[in-house]
Amino acid sequence: MTVTAPAGFEAAGVAAGLKSTGKSDVAVVVNRGPLKVGAAVFTSNRAKANPILWSEQVITDGIVEAVVLNSGGANCFTGSFGFQTTHQTAEKAAELLGVAPGDILVCSTGLIGTGDETFRAKVLEGVEAGVAALSADGGLDAAHAIMTTDSVAKTSVYAGDGWTIGGIAKGAGMLAPGLATMLVVITTDAVLTASDADAHLRAATHVSFDRLDSDGCMSTNDQVSLLVSGASGVEPDAAAFRAGLVALCDDLARQLQGDAEGASHDITIRVVHAASEEDAVEVGRSIARNNLFKAAIFGNDPNWGRVLAAIGTTQAAFDPYDVDVWMNGVRVCSAGGPDAPREQVDLTPRATHLVVDLKVGDVEATIRTNDLTHDYVHENSAYSS
Amino acid sequence: MTVTAPAGFEAAGVAAGLKSTGKSDVAVVVNRGPLKVGAAVFTSNRAKANPILWSEQVITDGIVEAVVLNSGGANCFTGSFGFQTTHQTAEKAAELLGVAPGDILVCSTGLIGTGDETFRAKVLEGVEAGVAALSADGGLDAAHAIMTTDSVAKTSVYAGDGWTIGGIAKGAGMLAPGLATMLVVITTDAVLTASDADAHLRAATHVSFDRLDSDGCMSTNDQVSLLVSGASGVEPDAAAFRAGLVALCDDLARQLQGDAEGASHDITIRVVHAASEEDAVEVGRSIARNNLFKAAIFGNDPNWGRVLAAIGTTQAAFDPYDVDVWMNGVRVCSAGGPDAPREQVDLTPRATHLVVDLKVGDVEATIRTNDLTHDYVHENSAYSS
Numbered sequence: 001m002t003v004t005a006p007a008g009f010e011a012a013g014v015a016a017g018l019k020s021t022g023k024s025d026v027a028v029v030v031n032r033g034p035l036k037v038g039a040a041v042f043t044s045n046r047a048k049a050n051p052i053l054w055s056e057q058v059i060t061d062g063i064v065e066a067v068v069l070n071s072g073g074a075n076c077f078t079g080s081f082g083f084q085t086t087h088q089t090a091e092k093a094a095e096l097l098g099v100a101p102g103d104i105l106v107c108s109t110g111l112i113g114t115g116d117e118t119f120r121a122k123v124l125e126g127v128e129a130g131v132a133a134l135s136a137d138g139g140l141d142a143a144h145a146i147m148t149t150d151s152v153a154k155t156s157v158y159a160g161d162g163w164t165i166g167g168i169a170k171g172a173g174m175l176a177p178g179l180a181t182m183l184v185v186i187t188t189d190a191v192l193t194a195s196d197a198d199a200h201l202r203a204a205t206h207v208s209f210d211r212l213d214s215d216g217c218m219s220t221n222d223q224v225s226l227l228v229s230g231a232s233g234v235e236p237d238a239a240a241f242r243a244g245l246v247a248l249c250d251d252l253a254r255q256l257q258g259d260a261e262g263a264s265h266d267i268t269i270r271v272v273h274a275a276s277e278e279d280a281v282e283v284g285r286s287i288a289r290n291n292l293f294k295a296a297i298f299g300n301d302p303n304w305g306r307v308l309a310a311i312g313t314t315q316a317a318f319d320p321y322d323v324d325v326w327m328n329g330v331r332v333c334s335a336g337g338p339d340a341p342r343e344q345v346d347l348t349p350r351a352t353h354l355v356v357d358l359k360v361g362d363v364e365a366t367i368r369t370n371d372l373t374h375d376y377v378h379e380n381s382a383y384s385s
Numbered sequence: 386m387t388v389t390a391p392a393g394f395e396a397a398g399v400a401a402g403l404k405s406t407g408k409s410d411v412a413v414v415v416n417r418g419p420l421k422v423g424a425a426v427f428t429s430n431r432a433k434a435n436p437i438l439w440s441e442q443v444i445t446d447g448i449v450e451a452v453v454l455n456s457g458g459a460n461c462f463t464g465s466f467g468f469q470t471t472h473q474t475a476e477k478a479a480e481l482l483g484v485a486p487g488d489i490l491v492c493s494t495g496l497i498g499t500g501d502e503t504f505r506a507k508v509l510e511g512v513e514a515g516v517a518a519l520s521a522d523g524g525l526d527a528a529h530a531i532m533t534t535d536s537v538a539k540t541s542v543y544a545g546d547g548w549t550i551g552g553i554a555k556g557a558g559m560l561a562p563g564l565a566t567m568l569v570v571i572t573t574d575a576v577l578t579a580s581d582a583d584a585h586l587r588a589a590t591h592v593s594f595d596r597l598d599s600d601g602c603m604s605t606n607d608q609v610s611l612l613v614s615g616a617s618g619v620e621p622d623a624a625a626f627r628a629g630l631v632a633l634c635d636d637l638a639r640q641l642q643g644d645a646e647g648a649s650h651d652i653t654i655r656v657v658h659a660a661s662e663e664d665a666v667e668v669g670r671s672i673a674r675n676n677l678f679k680a681a682i683f684g685n686d687p688n689w690g691r692v693l694a695a696i697g698t699t700q701a702a703f704d705p706y707d708v709d710v711w712m713n714g715v716r717v718c719s720a721g722g723p724d725a726p727r728e729q730v731d732l733t734p735r736a737t738h739l740v741v742d743l744k745v746g747d748v749e750a751t752i753r754t755n756d757l758t759h760d761y762v763h764e765n766s767a768y769s770s
Contacts (some may be wrong), residue, residue, distance in 0.1 A: 048697075
């Protein structure tokens, strides 16, 4: 039920010694065709890891043969040596697969600044072992090999009308901006052109991964790739394919949110009656990034004042004194003043629903985030990543 | 050594029952003249508390007789009833002092949404008791009465050439944007016009309180007031007065940083060789607001990769692959790659010094922040504020 669910793909995940735990750390996903179409979106951070710099070039012609991914080292800020490592990774995979190096996407995740000779040697060994282990049901192995602080592998499948989409993901965060390195590989056996694949992928990530804002920090290594084999022989209805891809991305985004580092609440922030999508997203993001609000939710405190203080920092069109706020179904603030007593709000469930009604238009958007917890501080202070 | 250090001022701090602890919670600072000049700067949050809405009107004519401050309730998002409470607070003080209500600044801090009839009654009682308790050495009492989660009162005095500046502060944060309600009252017996006072205050807060960014959250109630009595009879040299005011504001800002909620490190982020002041501040702020970096510092982890990932999100002019990063005197990153081993960095002292060299210009700026700690999460999740 992963990237090997659609026809035309093989995958593998192997242990190359990059993780000190000895767990698998190199994944390979190969497109056996007949089409070799690819699309990808990358972190918008100007500080880009070497695999991002490489993959941005690979994707320009819309042809992708395979994706090689490693955990255990981000290969970011490792200079020209690090870029050569990425280049050699692609060359090694290309040689073993009998394809061109310029059609191999590379993704890395782990500690920034990690990418020395030992790292290079292990990655190259991992590519060799990974290609040797490729199989038509290796998708779950690949999903495991890209995990870092993830507690579970993230996978998803969407069954269309004669075509299938499959995906694996790791990390917790959003893409543009993005964080904590989110790596996603999506495959499909639908028949798509490169430009269609690119358009569908951008549209789907825009409303899914881009709206997952666990802690507001943007990664140097985020990458979402879509590989198209066309092996089903079916040209999908464009709207149906887009809807399927959105559903799959949204499912993976929810899994990332549900496994975010140290979180105890999955917070869905729905901003309604905004004047524009930009306004709704800006308002939602301002709440998602407010540490005081996020700490309050951790403490099961329905502190709507912190919501209003957060959105007051935005440029979005609304009257701060005519906003309604709902928490888990209770309207705690109406027209910018107290409404139902905060005691009526039960914040003990992990799923937390916040609705902010701006009362100025008819557009809405949903941003997903997590609370700010002791475990978040612990995970991000006790371990380098 | 507070607001009553300069000649011409009286102050008081009294307990009016707003704090459940029974500690003092209403402060009054009165300018006895001969000048009654005032200036003030306010939160840039669009969600403004009632005392901000009131005080913004009071300050327009540059005349201030007194400041009334309360803790134990922010009187924000409390509707027209709350605005009337602020109005009545000013009227009560004006009546007791024999001055015009329109010359009374009002400040509040505490939980947003708090401002009911009980709150109003207690504040008005507090004003009465406060005015009755006014004395020429009541500044420290006033400093105590505005404390909320502060562990110590913040006070400062600057002695000029024949004139003096005094100040009290509470909270932890910055003004524009600002957070966790920072209230500051500054007094001086220098002879200044209203427009000079305004210009000096804006210039001083711009490089002090505005660059203190403890947790990136902006308050609805931040206010910094400057009261000018002229009682020294001395017209100060403009540059000397500005330098003194900057020094006093910087001293108070450091005290706020040193007492920030739950912090274990005071982080000074110096951005050097920037192309512009805006760039330097944007880069510094991006680091100050990066939870992953702040958690790493809490864990004494010199994680320079998180610094580069943070600044890569800015629009500032620099080459991400040609930046140097110094932590506590050790250059851990040069030209966008690893330099000295991270083991050489000692992050155990509370004072943490980060230098980021952008290598493009000759401008620098300093931003102050704190680490992200378990105690921060605890304080902001266990108690409503």
